[in-house]
Amino acid sequence: MSKSIKILLAEDEPSLGQIVKESLETRNFEVFHAIDGEQAYEFYQDKNPTVLVLDVMMPKKDGFTLAKEIRQENKHIPIIFLTAKSQTKDVVEGFEHGGNDYLKKPFSMEELIVRIHALLNRVELKTDVENISIGNYTFNHTKQTLSINEDSALLTHKEAELLLHLTQKKNEILDRTFILKKLWGHDDFFNARSMDVFISKLRKKLKKDENVQIINVRGYGYKLIC
Known part of the structure; x- marks a missing residue:
């Protein structure tokens, strides 16, 4: 995995965010950790990330709202939601707001990394089909x-x-x-x-x-x- 793979991690829980950031960095991802939705949107505009990992419940701007705004600008960037919610309707809502995947807390780092790789592979899936x-x-x-x-x-x-x-x-x-x-x-x-x-x-x-x-x-x- 190249250092050019940039992960925007939006997680308002400091300890979890730091653990995820450090774990991803040991796999040679470049990680930008935002602590709320507004900062995450600023990072999205400034850092040109490859993948978004967004907590659903965040201050200032929640993950669903953030994803919806980003989808208006970029229809193809992979988005993974992190959440403690697990009802089918919550998952459907996440996908309707532009999410590609949905990872329930607590989760293992290995599972998150596997899903990131899977999404990166799927990005090549015919985005040029007319x-x-x-x-x-x-x-x-x-x-x-x-x-x-x-x-x-x-x-x-x-x-x-x-x-x-x-x-x-x-x-x-x-x-x-x-x-x-x-x-x-x-x-x-x-x-x-x-x-x-x-x-x-x-x-x-x-x-x-x-x-x-x-x-x-x-x-x-x-x-x-x-």
Whole structure:
């Protein structure tokens, strides 16, 4: 890992923040530790980080708000949320605000580092893909838009990545375990529930073309039919 990999760590708990910072630095990451959301945004603008690791509950500006603001400027920078919250709705909210991954406290440093590496590898995932046809829809992964006729819907980062994988396996089965590990990090029940929510959201956004469906292939995964 090169020293050019810069981590913006936003964590208001001083002892935890210092431990995480020092642990990442021993792996040759360059780490900028912010103690609140406003300082984190300043670091984001000044330091040009490669990955964001954001605590959800922070003073001045919480992690969800910070991520939403950054996503308006940068749709592709990897974002990992750190939080003690663990309900499905909290995870979904994190992804809707632009998060790529969600790590529950307490966590191991090894798990955080594995997830950082996984996100860095995924950054290369077709960020230059332009218009993709899905029936009468046009999907633009880069802009995160889904358009039909004169209507255009803006997708969340997680919705766009999930739909991209579905389009790559159009009319074929997208393996459930594969996509859970690829986009959620683990194929456990908790993450599977979260993915089901996003599948439902995509189905609603694709309902204007009756020839387009996302079907559940029980025991295997999902299939985008068009």
